[in-house]
Amino acid sequence: MDAYTAALNLLSRRELSARQLRERLARRKFEPGQIDIVIDRLTSDRTLDDRRVALAFARLEASIRRRGRRRVLQRVQQLGISVETATAAVDEVFGDIDETAMLDAAIARRLKGATVRTLDLKGKARIVRSLVGQGFEPAQIFARLRRKGDDLDE
Structure with missing residues (x-):
């Protein structure tokens, strides 16, 4: 062959x-x-197209695996795709996604029915580490956790 x-x-x-x-x-x-x-x-002949690969992989990581922007960008670059192409693909994919809602859903999954107010410091740290590992920005995580802790409906 x-x-x-x-x-x-x-x-x-x-x-x-x-x-x-x-x-x-x-x-x-x-x-x-x-x-x-x-x-x-x-x-x-465009049979091989890094831009197409970057878009498809970024969509998979963001939509199906629910990863944050930083993690998706890192994973796309690990495929050997240039920084410019990877950044453009991630920006395009995340242009259609509500990152705040995505983060809220990730927080809810990690809380497993508990509330932010009932967590001790160790539990909050575990959630923050997990979400940072998923590619969410620490400042955004802390802001959403503070907001969830202040909500009266929880």
Whole structure:
């Protein structure tokens, strides 16, 4: 099997970034020169498109996995996508998402029926760490937790 056919075979299974495809072809022992030619050919005919991969992955991370902006950007960049392309994709995806509602839902999932007022310092710290790990901004987390703690309906 030649490098081009192998690349098409890999891309038929799922969207890959140029870097991911390059790594997979290298693992299959294709020559770097062959890989470069294949990547250029697939990029020129738009079979391989890092922008499309970045958008699809950012949508998955934000909408399905409910990750915050920072984490989504980090994960998209881990695919080997340039900072500019990743940032543009994340901005486009988060333009359609209410981040405050997303954070509120994440807080509610972590509270598991409790209220912010009933949590001790250790419990609040656990929630904050978890949400920061999910990619939400610490200032935004603290503001939402303060607001939830002040709400009379909880």
